[in-house]
Amino acid sequence: MAELYREHRPKTFKDVVGQTSTLKLLRNYLANENFPHALLLTGPSGVGKTTIGRILASELGCHPDEYRELNTADFRGIDMVREIRENINYGPLKGKVKVWLIDESHALTKAAQEAFLKLLEDPPSYVYFMLATTDPGKLLPTVKTRCSTVPLSALTNATMTKFLTKFTADHLPDFELSEDAVALLTEKALGSPRRALVLLEGLATQDIGEQKKYLESIQEEETQSIELCRALIRGAKWQEVAEILKGLKEEDPEGIRHHALGYARAILLGAGPDACKAFCVIDSFRDNFYDSKHAGLAASCWEVINGGEK
Numbered sequence: 685m686a687e688l689y690r691e692h693r694p695k696t697f698k699d700v701v702g703q704t705s706t707l708k709l710l711r712n713y714l715a716n717e718n719f720p721h722a723l724l725l726t727g728p729s730g731v732g733k734t735t736i737g738r739i740l741a742s743e744l745g746c747h748p749d750e751y752r753e754l755n756t757a758d759f760r761g762i763d764m765v766r767e768i769r770e771n772i773n774y775g776p777l778k779g780k781v782k783v784w785l786i787d788e789s790h791a792l793t794k795a796a797q798e799a800f801l802k803l804l805e806d807p808p809s810y811v812y813f814m815l816a817t818t819d820p821g822k823l824l825p826t827v828k829t830r831c832s833t834v835p836l837s838a839l840t841n842a843t844m845t846k847f848l849t850k851f852t853a854d855h856l857p858d859f860e861l862s863e864d865a866v867a868l869l870t871e872k873a874l875g876s877p878r879r880a881l882v883l884l885e886g887l888a889t890q891d892i893g894e895q896k897k898y899l900e901s902i903q904e905e906e907t908q909s910i911e912l913c914r915a916l917i918r919g920a921k922w923q924e925v926a927e928i929l930k931g932l933k934e935e936d937p938e939g940i941r942h943h944a945l946g947y948a949r950a951i952l953l954g955a956g957p958d959a960c961k962a963f964c965v966i967d968s969f970r971d972n973f974y975d976s977k978h979a980g981l982a983a984s985c986w987e988v989i990n991g992g993e994k
Contacts, residue, residue: 689881692855694735695742701847701877702839703732709834710736714743720832722804724789724823725816727836729938729972730876733816736836737785744812745780752784755975756791764792765799772803772811781810788971789815790822797824804830819970838875845870848880859888865899872902874942878974882936901935908932909943916944916988917951917961925985929978937973937981945969964988 694700697707713719723740725733734753741751754764768784776782786792792800804813804827815831817823839847845866852861865887873880883902890898912928932940944965951962968987973980 687882688855688885689878692851692881694732694739697739697743700732700736700739702843703736703836706736706834706836710740719744719812721807721812722831723812723814724820724828724831724833725814725836726820726833727818728838728875729818730878730974731836731838732877733836734785734787736834737783737814737816740814741781741783741785741812744783746783746812747776747779750776750779750782752782753787754784755787756789761793761796762799765796765803768803772808775808775810781812783812783814785814785816787816788818790817790819791971792823794824797827801826801830818972839873839877840875841870844873844875844877844880847877848873848884851881852884856884856888861887865895868899868902872939879936879938879942882938886936902939908935909940910947912940912985913944913947913965916965916985917948917958919961920989922986922989925989926982929982929985932981933978937976937978940981941969941973941984961988964991 697711700707723737725737727733737753738751756764764786772782801824807813813831815823815827820828820833848861848866848869852859861884869880869883869887872883887895887898908928908931912925912932915925915928948962948965948969952959952966965988968984971980973984976983
């Protein structure tokens with residue numbers, strides 16, 4: 685089975701779940717032909733920022749060959765801006781416009797953001813920039829003021845329940861999803877349709893006899909994640925953290941990240957002696973692990989243990 689969230693990624697606005705007010709805003713932009721040349725797509729992981737960016741590129745008439753999607757996990761510095769600058773003055777050959785989407789844009793270095801300002805301020809008429817981020821506070825104010833902000837939000841539990849039920853009926857007709865399972869997946873999806881589909885796929889690929897164990901493992905995952913977070917905050921040695929990570933090798937790294945963030949946030953707001961370490965956990969766990977998976981989780985833990993050293 686192909687990854688559900690990739691196979692069924694929305695291709696048009698009507699396929700997008702939730703985000704009613706945001707979609708209305710974008711449709712108005714398109715209908716009035718005053719579409720901003722720089723957008724800032726904000727919101728939690730897995731709610732559709734990159735997906736919306738791809739749909740918008742298509743709506744604007746961008747040919748796939750002239751759509752560039754750059755992830756700051758690979759390009760963080762000034763070289764990325766230089767590459768864009770070298771190509772920006774060449775008009776589109778196959779479509780109406782050229783689009784650059786910068787994913788996780790908050791991870792751009794300060795120098796890269798400063799170099800990007802001129803491009804955002806006065807792009808050619810056929811060029812559009814879309815900056816997607818889970819943490820707009822890390823962007824320079826001057827970058828944000830040059831963009832029109834498009835906020836995306838986590839799905840409500842009611843919307844998520846409806847989404848999971850309908851998706852299963854439409855795309856997994858031979859799979860029976862119980863009400864209890866829907867309720868658990870809704871709770872653990874944390875408002876992210878992408879995470880919901882990852883969890884649903886994990887359940888649907890289990891043998892009938894193993895499905896109950898899978899659901900129990902999802903419930904236990906939070907406890908294991910908290911064990912990891914406790915070790916990180918008390919400054920455990922890497923060997924201990926590595927052993928905990930080995931025990932989590934079958935768990936969803938993105939779910940672990942969410943649990944660790946929630947635990948660290950509670951400690952940070954408690955303003956106790958571990959607040960500084962809790963901040964380090966939050967800072968190192970900001971970016972999602974959908975692509976890097978367990979390797980990304982291990983790298984973030986290493987960064988916490990070693991004081992930010994990469």
